[in-house]
Amino acid sequence: MRLVIARCSVDYVGRLTAHLPMAPRLILIKADGSVSIHCDDRAFKPLNWMNPPCKIREDDGTWTVTHSKTGEKLILTMDEIMHDSKHELGVDPGLQKDGVEAHLQELLAEHITTLGAGYTLVRREYMTAIGPVDILCRDQSGATVAVEIKRRGEIDGVEQLTRYLELLNRDPLLAPVRGVFAAQEIKPQAKVLAMDRGIDCVTLDYDGLRGIEPENPTLF
Amino acid sequence: MMFRVDRDVLAEAVAWTARSLPARPSVPVLAGMRLEVTDDQQLKLSGFDYEVSAEVTLDLQTGESGVVLVSGRLLAEITRALPAQPVDFVVEGAKAVVTCGTARFTLLTMPVEDYPSLPAMPPAAGRVGSDIFASAVAQVATAAGKDDTLPMLTGVRMEIDGDTVTLAATDRYRLAVRELKWQPDQPDFQAIAMIPGRTLADTAKSLVTGAEVEIALSSVGGTGEGMIGFSSSGRRTTTRLLDPEFPKYRSLLPTEFSARAELVTSSFVEAVKRVALVAERNTPVRLAFRGDEVVLEAGSGDEAQAVEVLPVDFDGGEINIAFNHQFLLEGLGAIDSDVARLQFTTSTKPAILTGGKPVEDGGIPDYRYLIMPIRLSS
Numbered sequence: 001m002r003l004v005i006a007r008c009s010v011d012y013v014g015r016l017t018a019h020l021p022m023a024p025r026l027i028l029i030k031a032d033g034s035v036s037i038h039c040d041d042r043a044f045k046p047l048n049w050m051n052p053p054c055k056i057r058e059d060d061g062t063w064t065v066t067h068s069k070t071g072e073k074l075i076l077t078m079d080e081i082m083h084d085s086k087h088e089l090g091v092d093p094g095l096q097k098d099g100v101e102a103h104l105q106e107l108l109a110e111h112i113t114t115l116g117a118g119y120t121l122v123r124r125e126y127m128t129a130i131g132p133v134d135i136l137c138r139d140q141s142g143a144t145v146a147v148e149i150k151r152r153g154e155i156d157g158v159e160q161l162t163r164y165l166e167l168l169n170r171d172p173l174l175a176p177v178r179g180v181f182a183a184q185e186i187k188p189q190a191k192v193l194a195m196d197r198g199i200d201c202v203t204l205d206y207d208g209l210r211g212i213e214p215e216n217p218t219l220f
Numbered sequence: 221m222m223f224r225v226d227r228d229v230l231a232e233a234v235a236w237t238a239r240s241l242p243a244r245p246s247v248p249v250l251a252g253m254r255l256e257v258t259d260d261q262q263l264k265l266s267g268f269d270y271e272v273s274a275e276v277t278l279d280l281q282t283g284e285s286g287v288v289l290v291s292g293r294l295l296a297e298i299t300r301a302l303p304a305q306p307v308d309f310v311v312e313g314a315k316a317v318v319t320c321g322t323a324r325f326t327l328l329t330m331p332v333e334d335y336p337s338l339p340a341m342p343p344a345a346g347r348v349g350s351d352i353f354a355s356a357v358a359q360v361a362t363a364a365g366k367d368d369t370l371p372m373l374t375g376v377r378m379e380i381d382g383d384t385v386t387l388a389a390t391d392r393y394r395l396a397v398r399e400l401k402w403q404p405d406q407p408d409f410q411a412i413a414m415i416p417g418r419t420l421a422d423t424a425k426s427l428v429t430g431a432e433v434e435i436a437l438s439s440v441g442g443t444g445e446g447m448i449g450f451s452s453s454g455r456r457t458t459t460r461l462l463d464p465e466f467p468k469y470r471s472l473l474p475t476e477f478s479a480r481a482e483l484v485t486s487s488f489v490e491a492v493k494r495v496a497l498v499a500e501r502n503t504p505v506r507l508a509f510r511g512d513e514v515v516l517e518a519g520s521g522d523e524a525q526a527v528e529v530l531p532v533d534f535d536g537g538e539i540n541i542a543f544n545h546q547f548l549l550e551g552l553g554a555i556d557s558d559v560a561r562l563q564f565t566t567s568t569k570p571a572i573l574t575g576g577k578p579v580e581d582g583g584i585p586d587y588r589y590l591i592m593p594i595r596l597s598s
Contacts, residue, residue, distance in 0.1 A: 186368075188244060196246035205369035215502060216544065218392040219570055219592050220467050 002029040005083035006076075010037055010048050014072025020047055022079060029056065031089070035065045035074060050074045100184075100206065105134050105149045107209040108182060112137050114209065115147070115180060115202060133164045144168070144177040153183030153201070158193045165199075221286020222310040223257050225278065227320060230307050231299040233265050233276040236426055236455060238296035242269035249334045253292030255309070257283040266338055267292055272419055273338045274457045289330040290316050298325050339458050341449040342436045345411065346404035348385065350433045350452055356387055356398045357424035359554040359587055364417030365391035375414040375462040376421075377469075378448075380437070382408060388469055389417060394547050395469055395570075395590040396554065402435070411439050413448050414462040423459070427452040473590060474572065477563040479536025481509055485560040485575070487530060489552050491516050495526040496545035504542035504594040509534050518545070541567045542594045548573075551589040567593060 004027040010020040025047070026038040033054050036046035053068040065074040105124060108114060112121045118140025126136035126146075135147035146168055148161035161179050168177040179199035181190070186201050194201050207214075237253055245251040256264045261283050266275040288311050298318060299307070305321040311329065318325040357376065365373030370392075379386040380402075387398045427433050430453030437448045449458040496505055498519035508515040514532045519525035541564060552560055557575025564571045573589040 192244045192246050203368035203371075205367075208369065214392070216393065216594050217568070217592055219390065219395055219472050219590065220392065 001031065001089050002086045003027075003083065004029065004081060006081045007079040008037075009077045009079075011075045011077075012048055012073070013075065014067070014070065018048060022077075024082070027076070037076075048074065100151050101149060104151065104182075104184070104204060104206060104209070107206075108147070108149060108204065109135055111209055114204070115145070115182070116140065119145070128164055128167050130163060130167060133168070139178070144174045145180055146177050147180045147182055149204075150181075150183040151185075153181055153186035153190045155187070155190050155193055157181060157183070158190050158197070158199065161194075161199060162197055221255075221257055221284055221288055222308070223263055223280050223283035224306050224308050225263065225280060227299070227302050227304050227307050229278060231302065233263075233278055234292075234296050234299045237265045237267045237274050237276055238292045239267075239422065239426065240269060240272040240274040240457065241267045241292045245269070247334075249289060249330050250336075251291060251293065252289040252330045252335060253295055254287065254289050254332065254335055256287045257285045259285050268336060268338050270336070271416075271460050272457065274455070275338060276456075277454045286311060287332050288316055289332045289335055290327045291330075294327065298327075339447060341451070341456060341458060342438050342447050344405060345380070345409055345435050345437045345439070346402050347432045347434050348400065348402035350428045350430055352400055353433050354424040354428050355556065356385075356400050356587075357420055359556065359589075360387040360389045360396045360398050361417045361421040362389075362550050362554050363391060363394045363396035363589070364389035367391070372414070372463060372465050374417050375466075376417045377466045378411075378413045378415060380404070380409060380411045382410070388466070390467065390469060393544065393592050394551065395472060396551075396588070397469070397473070397590075398587045399584075400586065406439075409439055411437050412464055413437055414464050414466060415448055415459060416462060419459050423450055423457055427455060429453055429455070472570065473588060474563075474565055474570065477536075477565055477572075479509065479534070479539050479564045481514065481535075481562045481564075482533040483514070483530060483560050483562075485552055485555065485558055488560055489549060491528045491530050492545055492549055492552070495519075495528050496549075498524040498526045499545055502544070504596075505545040505548065506540065506542040506596065508538075508540045509536075510538050536564070539564055539567055540596060541571065542596050543571075543591055544594060547591055551591055554589060555587060568595060569593075 006027060007022060007024045009022040012018040028036045032052040034050060034052045035056060036049035038046050050065045050067060055066050055068060057064045061078055063076040063078060109121055109124045112119045116139060120138050122136040122138060124135055125132040133146045134149040137145050137147065139145050146164055148157055150157040158181055161181055165177055165179045169175045180202055181194045181199050182202040182204050184204050184206055186203055191201050242250055250269055254266045261280045263278040263280050263283065264275060302320040302323060308319040310317045314329055316327045316329050360376055364376055373391050376387055376389045383401050383404060385400050385402050389396055427450060433450055433452045435450060446461050447458055448461055449456060492505055495516045495518040499505055506517045509532060512531060512534060514530050516528045551573045555573060555575030559575060561574045562571055570590050570592050573591060574585040574587065
């Protein structure tokens with residue numbers, strides 16, 4: 001990652017033309033060759049940019065970024081370079097939207113009786129040939145229950161649980177296995193599909209599981 | 221199969237039956253409404269979604285027996301829009317033809333043999349006046365929870381002990397309890413049922429056409445548990461019951477109070493609505509009772525503020541208490557009385573809202589609305 005702060009003007013020549021007048025700006029040149037030009041406000045997309053694959057040619061006072069396939073050009077006219085530094089960032093682990101789903105799994109495993117009195121945990125992340133089932137537990141009568149946990153319960157979550165159930169039910173030691181689809185919020189379509197397949201739906205109260213009291217006092 | 225029936229009668233019956241049809245049927249036939257003309261010249265319209273079933277029976281002048289299944293939603297829309305003339309319904313092969321005046325509709329029929337049979341009514345348990353039942357249910361259902369994370373709070377609990385029915389619902393912030401008399405078939409009948417709140421409210425409201433509602437429910441430990449039925453003037457509906465678990469609410473109802481306030485309901489409601497205009501979501505309306513007046517306030521120094529003073533018949537020590545305005549207004553709407561009576565113990569303990577004349581010593585009013593105050597920060 002190369003950071004350049006410079007007074008520059010930028011012209012874009014390609015499918016359309018755009019011009020950024022002379023001003024101090026931040027120019028990011030990333031490891032993949034992409035170039036983006038930022039101004040000093042908002043956590044927002046760049047003022048202008050060139051996606052990879054592209055090449056950068058640095059002449060005196062003029063930098064030209066050319067897209068290798070389309071030939072589009074970003075021409076930076078450099079008046080003054082105030083800062084130029086380079087840092088090795090390595091491979092990014094990727095954006096984790098949130099850890100809610102994993103946390104829900106952990107919390108539900110801890111408070112497995114949320115699903116019903118007498119439920120006991122067998123194991124979290126119960127491994128099957130097609131992937132781990134979020135929670136495997138037993139109900140009050142000792143029958144096996146597979147739980148799929150989602151933050152938002154949608155159709156694909158039900159499909160996923162259906163696949164696990166089909167596989168688990170082939171195991172004579174576990175069968176019959178019942179399914180429970182647990183989510184903070186379950187879409188009506190997903191609910192219909194789950195009911196139709198004999199899968200129970202449970203709406204989870206994340207704050208309640210975390211032990212966060214409701215904002216206002218309650219009667220009990 | 222064919223029949224002729226008055227438009228208004230048909231439209232009303234179809235609309236009532238269509239209420240219980242599922243919005244997202246998992247099997248297409250469940251979107252259908254079953255119409256049957258019996259040999260004794262009765263028309264039966266029914267709908268079922270495995271949770272709620274509904275059936276209306278109408279007497280016919282002319283009819284030819286048979287069964288047909290057509291799209292319920294479409295039939296409801298059509299019958300509602302028909303002119304005020306007799307409606308002829310004739311099944312011709314795989315199609316049903318509805319003719320009324322100059323309008324003629326052809327509907328596709330669905331396979332009747334795929335349609336599930338309606339659940340049998342549980343044994344009849346007794347009767348209650350339809351108006352009193354509808355108002356009692358409405359008073360209680362308002363406090364039922366709407367949050368799916370606590371399924372047990374989305375229901376209305378019905379406890380029957382002899383000739384007394386107690387309805388109760390709570391969403392943790394308020395609790396509504398209503399007692400009413402009914403006529404059980406057996407004088408020592410006892411039962412407990414948790415009925416889905418929204419379904420019960422809809423059902424009770426829609427059964428006021430008849431004078432009485434018959435409640436069909438098995439007693440404690442009886443057969444046919446897990447289901448409750450209501451019927452009135454040719455309409456019958458069944459609903460699957462919820463898990464009978466419910467908080468022990470009776471111990472929540474305070475019996476001793478340190479203060480009592482009586483206000484004119486209508487002006488109290490108006491005043492709360494006015495000051496609540498500046499109350500943001502989850503911020504309370506504050507009530508300060510002093511001598512013969514109450515000061516209503518909402519909003520804080522950082523935002524808009526509102527103040528209103530109302531006369532009050534107050535008895536007890538000065539009290540400052542704050543409520544969620546929505547919950548307070550719903551309670552005031554439910555007491556169904558010109559006079560609203562609030563009874564307090566302290567500003568952090570639940571207050572009871574009742575209406576009407578105070579009952580003699582030791583008696584409890586028919587309807588009680590318990591509301592949890594919000595803590596005052598200052």
